[in-house]
Amino acid sequence: MRVGHVIGQLTAGGAEGQLRLLTCSPNRRAVPFVYCLSERTEPYGRILEDAGVALRIVGGGRFARVRRLRDLLAADRVNIVHSWLFIGNAYAWVANGGRRPLVTSARNCKRQGAALDIVNRLAFARSAAIVANSNLVDEYIRRVYAAPAPRIRVVHNGVDLARFSQRERSGPRERPTIVAIGRVVRQKNPELFIAAARRVLEVMPGAKFLWVGAGAMRDRLIAELSESGQTERVSFVGERADVEKVLDDADLFWLTSNWEGLPNVVIEAMASGLPVVATEVGGTGELFATGGEGCLIASGDESALVAESLALLGDRQRYAEASTAALASARRFAVVKMVAKMESLYEDVHAKVVR
Numbered sequence: 001m002r003v004g005h006v007i008g009q010l011t012a013g014g015a016e017g018q019l020r021l022l023t024c025s026p027n028r029r030a031v032p033f034v035y036c037l038s039e040r041t042e043p044y045g046r047i048l049e050d051a052g053v054a055l056r057i058v059g060g061g062r063f064a065r066v067r068r069l070r071d072l073l074a075a076d077r078v079n080i081v082h083s084w085l086f087i088g089n090a091y092a093w094v095a096n097g098g099r100r101p102l103v104t105s106a107r108n109c110k111r112q113g114a115a116l117d118i119v120n121r122l123a124f125a126r127s128a129a130i131v132a133n134s135n136l137v138d139e140y141i142r143r144v145y146a147a148p149a150p151r152i153r154v155v156h157n158g159v160d161l162a163r164f165s166q167r168e169r170s171g172p173r174e175r176p177t178i179v180a181i182g183r184v185v186r187q188k189n190p191e192l193f194i195a196a197a198r199r200v201l202e203v204m205p206g207a208k209f210l211w212v213g214a215g216a217m218r219d220r221l222i223a224e225l226s227e228s229g230q231t232e233r234v235s236f237v238g239e240r241a242d243v244e245k246v247l248d249d250a251d252l253f254w255l256t257s258n259w260e261g262l263p264n265v266v267i268e269a270m271a272s273g274l275p276v277v278a279t280e281v282g283g284t285g286e287l288f289a290t291g292g293e294g295c296l297i298a299s300g301d302e303s304a305l306v307a308e309s310l311a312l313l314g315d316r317q318r319y320a321e322a323s324t325a326a327l328a329s330a331r332r333f334a335v336v337k338m339v340a341k342m343e344s345l346y347e348d349v350h351a352k353v354v355r
Helices: 014-023 044-050 062-075 085-096 114-125 135-145 190-203 218-227 243-248 264-271 302-313 316-333 335-354
Strands: 002-007 031-036 054-057 080-083 102-106 129-132 152-154 177-181 208-212 234-238 252-255 276-279 294-297
Touching: 002 014, 002 062, 002 085, 014 031, 014 044, 014 264, 014 335, 031 062, 044 054, 062 085, 080 085, 080 335, 085 102, 085 114, 102 114, 102 135, 102 335, 114 135, 129 135, 129 335, 135 152, 177 190, 177 243, 177 264, 190 208, 190 218, 190 234, 190 302, 208 243, 218 234, 243 264, 252 264, 252 302, 264 276, 264 316, 276 302, 294 302, 302 316, 316 335
Parallel strands: 002 031, 002 080, 031 054, 080 102, 102 129, 129 152, 177 208, 177 252, 208 234, 252 276, 276 294
Antiparallel strands: none
16 A cells, blocks of 8 residues: 655644554555645655655645645646645645545544635545544534544554653652643643743752743743743753653643644653643643542642642652652553554455545
């Protein structure tokens, strides 16, 4: 099988990372071709090419990209088209034109605007299969986009566990470090991170807070922290190539998002043995097998974020138990399991065409 993966960009992001893990996996069987709808290809474009994955840049205006994508899919003799994210679904559906089976995907619980909503409804309706990365996303696209339930398959995100320390922790340090990772944008609610950090610092003045990631809100938030003299304790450090080390050096992980699909960073934090306090949005709750991995709180609940974090950091036994539970939960999401499920889906779709 020759599978064409259509995605808007290849920057640091959850969907982009999953595409990289899938197409570069030594366990994959399908031959991948990646069609990026922009020139924003760092860091994953280079990684794909180094791994021998064919990468095509599909540039130009909207209509030019549709024509270019249509021609490339034909030239590469693609058997199945797999689109990633709602923009990818739209371009892939139009360019493919029903010529080959289309596998669309949904990876978050968010409306895309009237025009894109309509095109995605049509794309879902005409898909051979639809990939949702969580049960909650599955329910969401059925309710909001009328996606046909029999064609939806939930494939949870995978994580390369070997990248992370996977060490059990007996307790937090006296001066703990709390970490969040993600784009500095409204979806991730970095303002909640800052507000909660300030309150924790009133009780634990030696604590340190790091946000790893870039985004439109970063400069403004750094300026506000500088004005209040808090940059020593609360830092927005930008993109880091050593996320594994950042997590290994941390004591607690926060997810403050307003909405999500299935946040890879939570699995990565758990794979580092970190207890997690996270907003219960999207499929985040599906990452907690027992609830003992830390705590789930309501979106935007600053008081709960502070209280649960202080409770974890102040109880060594509970903290150690949460670390053990987090590691056990992370192991459910080994990348090899995700790849096997995706390959099985492609084979099922291809078999229907052959018959």
